[in-house]
Amino acid sequence: MRIWTVSNQKGGVGKTTTAVALGGLAVDKGMRVLLLDLDPHGSMTSYFGFNADTRLASSFNLFENPKRLNATLVSELIEPTSLWGLDMIPASTALATLERQAIGKDGMGLVVMKALQLVASDYDLAIIDTPPLLGVLMVNALAACQQLLVPVQTEHLAVKGLERMVHTLTMLGKSRKSPLSYTIVPTLFDRRTQASVMSLRHIRNQYPDHAWAGMIPVDTKLRDASKAGIVPHSFDSESRAVAAYKSLLKLMFEKTKR
Incomplete structure (x- = not known):
């Protein structure tokens, strides 16, 4: 089973959308995919109609014992x-209390790794969504994954936050034992604004070995898909953002060849 983590120490950069979009497209390729929401805010959980405020059976239970x-x-x-x-x-x-x-x-940093190993035969890919802060949840997600995606909004403050990540x-x-392989994913790119263009250029110049050659454009279809509770490519398979995520998925498959 491939394991990817989507993480950044800044919120609002497209982590959940990236995880959901890639997961949906992987299913379209015939893969069995498991999404794991480790964010107490539960954005991914809400995306699919579950309520993180009232949820009893959740990723929190993995850490109880x-x-x-x-x-x-x-x-x-x-x-x-x-x-399907x-x-x-x-x-x-409840994850906020962890x-x-x-x-x-002891052993709290490897809980997610052990949990995913227990169901590895049931899935081809697991994608983990994390909270935007360094702590036991992010450490678990990073310890478990083979590839890390770091979505970064193409604007000045988000780019500065990337340095911290x-x-x-x-x-x-x-x-x-070996450095974690990561890919920086520029998101919410708007070629009409100078700030977005300059931020994208900075990311590519500053991190040439890790920055993805593409970018995820601003696309209202992503917001509409989220509101409908369905994966982006099922909502509009021809949208600009879906085309970009298809390209990103191809890269991720190449990086985690089995």
Whole structure:
């Protein structure tokens, strides 16, 4: 099973949309896909009509007793989405309490890795959505993944925030056997604005080895798909953003050849 994490320490950059769009397109390629929402805000959870505020069975349950984690428990947390072949483990707001609960507990950084290993035979791909801050949830997502996608809105403050994320990856890389491979994904690109064009140029100049050659354009069809609760390519397969995500998916498959 391939495992990809979508993460950034800044919110509002298109993490959830990227995870959902890639997951949906992978299903369209015949893959069985599991989405995992680790964000207490539950954007991905809400996308598919679940309520993170009232959710009892959620990704939070994975962390309650890591030593007793088993395939049955993980499977019971999985819900089907509106697209056949695309499943998810929803989030709950209880995830916000994990930082406090994790203090002094052993093995809390590898919970997600172990959970996904337990259902690896059921899926071809898992995509993890993370909260926009460094903590036990992001550490879990980074420890579990083979490839990291870092969506970055093409505007000045988001680009500055990217520096913090890259610094985090450098620090975490020192504790891994090998550095984590990551791809920077420019998002919400608007070629009509100088700020967006300059930000894209900066990303590519500053991170030539990691910046994706493409970009995700501003596209109202993404917002409409989210409102409808369906994956972007099912809402409008010919939209500009879907075409861009198809290109990104091809790159990710090449980076995680099996």
